[in-house]
Amino acid sequence: MADDDQVILLDFWASVFGMRVRIALAEKEIKYESREEDLFGKKSDLLLKMNPVYKKIPVLIHNGKPVCESLIIVQYIDEVWKDRSPLMPSDPYERAQARFWADFIDKKMYLPSRRIRTTKGEEQEAAKKELFEIFKILEEELGDKPYFQGEAFGFVDISLITFSSWFHTFETFGNFSLEVEFPKIIAWTKRCMERESVAKSLPDPKKIWTFSVERRRELGLD
């Protein structure tokens, strides 16, 4: 793509979905303008215009044209800026497997990870149990590979690593240690965090914790 491409990202700092796009853009070294949306106030006219179906961030606006849904945006970025840092495997079968796992993470992780911090008692216990089942499947799939797709950091890693900025919050609300329960996942998290693209795209876990405590108070839970 040309150097004078205009790239705008409609984002929200604490969003695991927004972070995915930030990492992909950083991996490809693409300059972009980030516009922070106020998810709890009025949505911007630009967001409503660019994502009329879901009215949600992230939205990537490339030369005026919007792309919505984080995993679709990451694939788009990989296909447009294909000359550097490939995120998808080149083999069709491995690509299908990468799509399967990214889709699994997309379908399974969000709801229990939201419930563990917005509920209490039995409901919170059920969310914890559900999260453990998902992490168990993911730890088995990771196995002894350095990254989910093998030797190289890629699409599946991007899909999951953004949740790690929330791990401290999940652990504190759920009263468990991911390092004890899922050591391979935590070792993989540390490996990913050594990449500048990841480290600079994820917010401080303490900031996420403060944000979560505030949300819980607003919900009247504590």
Add this chain to the structure above:
Amino acid sequence: MADDDQVILLDFWASVFGMRVRIALAEKEIKYESREEDLFGKKSDLLLKMNPVYKKIPVLIHNGKPVCESLIIVQYIDEVWKDRSPLMPSDPYERAQARFWADFIDKKMYLPSRRIRTTKGEEQEAAKKELFEIFKILEEELGDKPYFQGEAFGFVDISLITFSSWFHTFETFGNFSLEVEFPKIIAWTKRCMERESVAKSLPDPKKIWTFSVERRRELGLD
């Protein structure tokens, strides 16, 4: 791919997800062996082995290796047998748009279309209202184009057309006419049905109706 490729599809005749794979295989003129799963009895050992995460059809087994999740399978088929009948647009932006709409259909259509035939009263009315909202968005997106991606039949059409074998059932339970409410969608349905790949992959709507009535009776609704 070589002519001696072994392709097996684990399928269920009434599944809108299984039908998607059937259409893609027919578009590419790929010979395959279909194995019907008994979704209401015991799942086959092969299904449990090939899709341990979801234990669901469809599963495409290509030379012994499984691919799961219908939209991922259709993309895999398109990428492996890329020399004929392209299903995805060649332009990355159009490809992202095709993925967006197929994903929208995948996320939104199934639950209300299931509820409209497995509930009654207010719940059924709510499902009907939800289905109408989805069809409205899809009819606007289709507009005056012959197919969702433009001039050529493709990925988005495959994602949605399989529901058309259930339309008669939805209309009868919901007491409405899709032809009256969404004439462009119905004109598009007829256009798709002129393709042999679609016509031969979709079951007779009357058979789906009988199947649905039987399911309702088993659920004790009628």
